[in-house]
Amino acid sequence: MAAAAPAPVAGHAHAVLRGRLCDPAFVHSCLRSSPDTNYSKLKYLVASSVSEACNNSVLLLGPRGCGKGAVLDMVLEDLRKEHPDAISVIRLNGMLHSDDNCATKEIARQLCLEHQLSFSKMASSDDNTEFMIDMLRECGLAHKTVIFVLEEFDLFAQGKQRLLYSLLDAMQSLTSQAVVIGMSCRLDADQLLEKRVRSRFSHRKLLFVPSSLDDIQRLMEHLLMLEKDSSLPTNYVTEYNSRLTSIFSNKKFKGVLDSLTDTDATTSNILRFLFRVVSYMDMESGLLSMECFTDALSSMQRQPKMDSLQDLSILELYILVCMNRLEDKEQKSYNFNTIIKEYKSIQDAYKTSDKYATTVCFRAFEHLLDRELITFADTKGRNVALEYRPVKLLISSRELAQSLNLNTTCPAVLQKLLDRERYM
Amino acid sequence: MSQPITPRRATRATAFAPDSPTSPPKSRPKSSHRRQLLAAAAGPKEGEPLDALLDALPCRRAQATDLLRLLAPAPALPVLLHGGAATGKTRALLLALRHLRPSPRLVYAALRSLPSPRALFASILSQLNALSSSSSSRQRVPDKPSDFIAALRDALAAVVAQGELVYLVFDNLEVARGWDKGGQLLSLLLRLHDLLRLPQVVLVYVSSATPDAYYTMTGSVEPNHVYFPDYTVDEARDILMRGQSNPKLYSSFLGVVLKPLFRVTRRVDELAALLEPLFRRYCEPLGDLQAVPDEGMRRRLFEHLQPHLAVALNETFSVPMRASVEKCKDDISGGKASVKRQFGGRDGLSSELEFHMSVSAKYLLLSAFLASRNPATLDAALFDSTGGSDNRNRKRKSSQASIDRKDTMAEEILMKGPGTFPLERLLAIFQCITSVSEDVLDEVDCPDSMMDGSGTNALMSDVLLQLSTLCNSNFLFKSRSCPLEGSARYRSNIDEDLALKVARSVGFPLSKYMYRR
Numbered sequence: 001m002a003a004a005a006p007a008p009v010a011g012h013a014h015a016v017l018r019g020r021l022c023d024p025a026f027v028h029s030c031l032r033s034s035p036d037t038n039y040s041k042l043k044y045l046v047a048s049s050v051s052e053a054c055n056n057s058v059l060l061l062g063p064r065g066c067g068k069g070a071v072l073d074m075v076l077e078d079l080r081k082e083h084p085d086a087i088s089v090i091r092l093n094g095m096l097h098s099d100d101n102c103a104t105k106e107i108a109r110q111l112c113l114e115h116q117l118s119f120s121k122m123a124s125s126d127d128n129t130e131f132m133i134d135m136l137r138e139c140g141l142a143h144k145t146v147i148f149v150l151e152e153f154d155l156f157a158q159g160k161q162r163l164l165y166s167l168l169d170a171m172q173s174l175t176s177q178a179v180v181i182g183m184s185c186r187l188d189a190d191q192l193l194e195k196r197v198r199s200r201f202s203h204r205k206l207l208f209v210p211s212s213l214d215d216i217q218r219l220m221e222h223l224l225m226l227e228k229d230s231s232l233p234t235n236y237v238t239e240y241n242s243r244l245t246s247i248f249s250n251k252k253f254k255g256v257l258d259s260l261t262d263t264d265a266t267t268s269n270i271l272r273f274l275f276r277v278v279s280y281m282d283m284e285s286g287l288l289s290m291e292c293f294t295d296a297l298s299s300m301q302r303q304p305k306m307d308s309l310q311d312l313s314i315l316e317l318y319i320l321v322c323m324n325r326l327e328d329k330e331q332k333s334y335n336f337n338t339i340i341k342e343y344k345s346i347q348d349a350y351k352t353s354d355k356y357a358t359t360v361c362f363r364a365f366e367h368l369l370d371r372e373l374i375t376f377a378d379t380k381g382r383n384v385a386l387e388y389r390p391v392k393l394l395i396s397s398r399e400l401a402q403s404l405n406l407n408t409t410c411p412a413v414l415q416k417l418l419d420r421e422r423y424m
Numbered sequence: 425m426s427q428p429i430t431p432r433r434a435t436r437a438t439a440f441a442p443d444s445p446t447s448p449p450k451s452r453p454k455s456s457h458r459r460q461l462l463a464a465a466a467g468p469k470e471g472e473p474l475d476a477l478l479d480a481l482p483c484r485r486a487q488a489t490d491l492l493r494l495l496a497p498a499p500a501l502p503v504l505l506h507g508g509a510a511t512g513k514t515r516a517l518l519l520a521l522r523h524l525r526p527s528p529r530l531v532y533a534a535l536r537s538l539p540s541p542r543a544l545f546a547s548i549l550s551q552l553n554a555l556s557s558s559s560s561s562r563q564r565v566p567d568k569p570s571d572f573i574a575a576l577r578d579a580l581a582a583v584v585a586q587g588e589l590v591y592l593v594f595d596n597l598e599v600a601r602g603w604d605k606g607g608q609l610l611s612l613l614l615r616l617h618d619l620l621r622l623p624q625v626v627l628v629y630v631s632s633a634t635p636d637a638y639y640t641m642t643g644s645v646e647p648n649h650v651y652f653p654d655y656t657v658d659e660a661r662d663i664l665m666r667g668q669s670n671p672k673l674y675s676s677f678l679g680v681v682l683k684p685l686f687r688v689t690r691r692v693d694e695l696a697a698l699l700e701p702l703f704r705r706y707c708e709p710l711g712d713l714q715a716v717p718d719e720g721m722r723r724r725l726f727e728h729l730q731p732h733l734a735v736a737l738n739e740t741f742s743v744p745m746r747a748s749v750e751k752c753k754d755d756i757s758g759g760k761a762s763v764k765r766q767f768g769g770r771d772g773l774s775s776e777l778e779f780h781m782s783v784s785a786k787y788l789l790l791s792a793f794l795a796s797r798n799p800a801t802l803d804a805a806l807f808d809s810t811g812g813s814d815n816r817n818r819k820r821k822s823s824q825a826s827i828d829r830k831d832t833m834a835e836e837i838l839m840k841g842p843g844t845f846p847l848e849r850l851l852a853i854f855q856c857i858t859s860v861s862e863d864v865l866d867e868v869d870c871p872d873s874m875m876d877g878s879g880t881n882a883l884m885s886d887v888l889l890q891l892s893t894l895c896n897s898n899f900l901f902k903s904r905s906c907p908l909e910g911s912a913r914y915r916s917n918i919d920e921d922l923a924l925k926v927a928r929s930v931g932f933p934l935s936k937y938m939y940r941r
Contacts, residue, residue: 015497022499022623069618093619095612096570106570272648275501279493299490302651304506304634311508311654314687337838357738360688367689371508372633385917388841 009236010286013226017278020223021271024070028267030222031071038206043075045204049179050083050145055171057180057201059153062208064185065268071208072149072181088114088139089147094155100162104128107148111135133170140177153182157192164193168200210265216257219267221248223274224288236286243287256293259301273300305395308371309403314354315364317410318343321417323374324397333377336365336387350413362387477523481516482666483659490650491520495626498589502617502627504597506634507652510693513630514595516652521591528589528626536596541609545572548592552579569612573619584624591626592616598633614638614647654690657682663692664699672716677706680726681733688737698736705732785890786930789916791853792900793923796842796916798939799833800849806937807856844903844913847891854887857932 020026031039042058049056060068079087090110097103108128112119115135123131139146148167150156156164171178182189193201211219224244226237247253260273276296281288312320322342326334340358347355366386368374377390401418404410474492481488494503505513521530531551538544546565549572566572583590594613600606612619617627627647631637635649655663661678668674681702685695706729707713710721717725781789798806891914894900901915918926927934 018497019499022501096573102568102570272501272646276648304636307651307653308508308634311690313690335839354687356688360738372637384841
């Protein structure tokens with residue numbers, strides 16, 4: 001019986017599931033079995049250039065979070081097992097090594113590390129480049145493949161592309177034996193290359209796309225189903241799995257899945273969702289329920305702007321409404337002083353109890369700036385006093401109207417002010 | 425009481441410390457309080473039950489449990505805490521981390537107090553080196569991101585190898601957007617999870633900006649969000665009620681004041697600072713502070729408080745100077761009449777000047793104010809030998825068209841703010857107004873000036889020195905030299921109220937010289 005399952009079992013299952021979700025190798029391991037995936041294509045490509053001792057280059061393209069890096073890691077791991085001494089991997093990241101000198105230095109450092117050589121920090125960039133070319137030749141002679149992994153490939157294509165050129169140029173010689181694998185979330189990454197680089201690049205591209213709904217369901221099962229032969233008690237596993245199967249076949253679950261994938265169907269988004277689901281697990285019984293899924297979905301679909309609009313005090317709302325009125329009057333720019341003028345005129349017209357001094361309004365104005373619901377319209381002019389700098393709204397009037405409707409404490413005058421000017 | 429009240433700095437101490445929201449705010453800065461928390465979070469304290477944690481985080485039950493669930497067992501995806509200022513983000517996080525068992529290593533970097541990427545890198549690495557205590561302490565601080573990542577990975581790997589968890593916290597993430605190359609740094613920080621590939625390291629970001637502020641820079645692993653909403657009225661009341669010596673009295677006080685103040689601000693730290701002097705006033709008619717109020721007494725106390733409440737609403741957030749605090753004391757004896765007079769004044773501010781300044785500096789400030797507000801073309805008309813009276817006659821004759829033109833000009837002034845002026849114009853106006861007021865000065869005896877018959881000369885001395893003083897104290901703003909004219913231009917930063925106060929203190933008829941449509 002589920003309720004009788006002691007808490008340690010739940011804790012253990014919880015830890016297992018979290019460990020799975022945080023381990024990219026496990027997440028993508030189901031690709032290994034199926035043919036005709038990017039995994040098998042990439043593996044074939046790299047494995048053939050290792051075994052046939054030739055040079056190659058390939059680009060992995062696709063939006064972030066589709067598993068480019070994870071697939072590559074799996075391929076490299078497999079190759080390391082199959083050819084234990086025949087490959088060495090050099091990893092560079094465009095965010096860190098887009099500077100040419102820095103990149104050559106890093107290559108030299110990793111090459112030294114791989115081949116148990118001592119690395120000199122003082123070596124110049126030319127020395128490092130020369131060293132790299134020598135090493136490529138040596139490795140080629142020893143039938144060892146050097147695999148260069150360039151993450152954020154598009155960032156290497158900024159500037160003079162000296163690194164890419166020297167890498168790809170070194171691969172033109174017969175002696176060398178290297179594979180360059182670029183990864184980028186820019187689908188036009190190969191168009192960024194200069195002519196001299198592009199001509200040396202083999203135009204192999206693998207496209208990664210967000211998975212289909214069926215794949216996602218399979219992925220979820222793969223991630224959440226517990227195995228029978230694990231260290232967990234068998235009756236707990238059966239109970240857990242049958243619960244999960246019934247959830248998966250539930251119609252409501254299909255709705256949750258649809259609304260999740262409508263916004264973002266990448267694997268990373270699914271992982272984040274499942275992570276939340278697992279964190280909502282009932283720690284008494286160690287079972288997942290439909291509520292876990294719906295709660296996780298609602299917490300992922302928050303609208304931050306609407307949330308912070310709900311957090312405003314009445315005075316802050318008044319200022320927003322004033323700004324909205326000014327924008328509707330097509331005043332091309334306005335600042336705190338004009339807002340206050342508008343505010344005062346409203347207060348004079350309606351005689352509300354919310355008439356406050358300018359200093360108080362200014363503090364509310366600053367709160368709004370802090371919350372980033374409004375911002376300065378210009379970037380320069382830092383030396384002008386705040387009340388004279390032109391500002392603009394960062395929310396639409398629809399959002400404002402919606403939040404006023406939701407706000408129970410909002411005075412009726414405010415809604416009237418907002419509504420009226422819309423029909424005028 | 426003589427201590428100036430500083431609403432911003434005492435925030436967490438007054439708003440959250442369960443001991444004393446009503447005692448005079450200690451000038452304990454936020455950072456030291458936070459450091460205490462940090463020290464406590466790092467120290468090997470005995471495990472406390474969940475209830476104690478939730479008790480220390482009033483009205484944050486949902487957020488705290490959410491946070492614990494997301495952070496709890498070791499491998500965890502990055503988490504982003506966001507929400508407005510003073511909603512308890514950092515406190516909840518640090519207390520939750522302290523609650524975790526086995527207690528993890530905590531590396532805490534508040535970007536607000538680390539002014540540059542280099543300082544951030546140094547702080548994180550030094551915390552890690554101190555923790556792992558073995559590796560070379562004489563390391564050079566890396567300033568390139570690549571070196572930093574390499575060093576960080578090594579340091580973290582060393583800690584993780586000992587079987588420990590590391591929680592890497594980046595507080596005030598929104599600040600980095602304003603930094604030089606801040607966008608690059610942020611995308612680096614937000615992608616640390618991918619770059620490090622260490623499952624035993626959990627990344628936590630705290631930001632007062634909403635997550636969409638980082639969308640352009642985020643990487644493949646977007647953090648999980650935990651939202652901290654502002655407190656509602658009831659929650660704010662619960663928080664403010666904590667640790668009151670006489671809860672009944674305080675709750676009747678809050679029943680009167682909280683709702684109106686809540687319409688102005690919802691930040692508990694500001695409310696706490698604001699309520700404290702009001703409560704003291706509320707208690708004034710009471711002999712015994714421990715008395716339990718009945719209906720009649722409540723009404724009496726409310727009637728006593730009501731006029732003060734109206735003032736307080738409009739004085740919200742203005743930090744009283746020492747002088748005006750003294751004055752408030754006098755008002756207490758003065759009773760209702762003086763309060764009303766004060767309220768009747770412009771924006772409820774006191775009409776007295778709250779600082780001392782030499783007479784020549786005052787005149788200089790006034791002339792700068794005039795130079796900034798008046799169009800330069802009117803100088804001749806305003807300051808010619810016949811004085812202001814003739815000028816007023818000329819004004820009346822203006823046609824409708826010119827009035828319209830002046831209207832748009834006034835609008836423009838409202839938009840553009842004070843104008844800039846060269847030094848020559850300032851000096852000319854200064855000379856004019858000091859010479860005009862010479863006869864006034866003869867009659868009025870100024871106690872704090874050393875003027876005699878040759879007053880003008882005395883005033884003109886050291887004028888540049890005074891000017892630089894005014895610039896340094898931010899009354900005037902000095903812009904970089906204009907490319908066309910080559911000389912520096914100035915702008916006055918003071919508003920009309922202050923200018924009028926200064927004019928009144930030297931007996932100068934400022935309004936006569938001010939250009940109005």
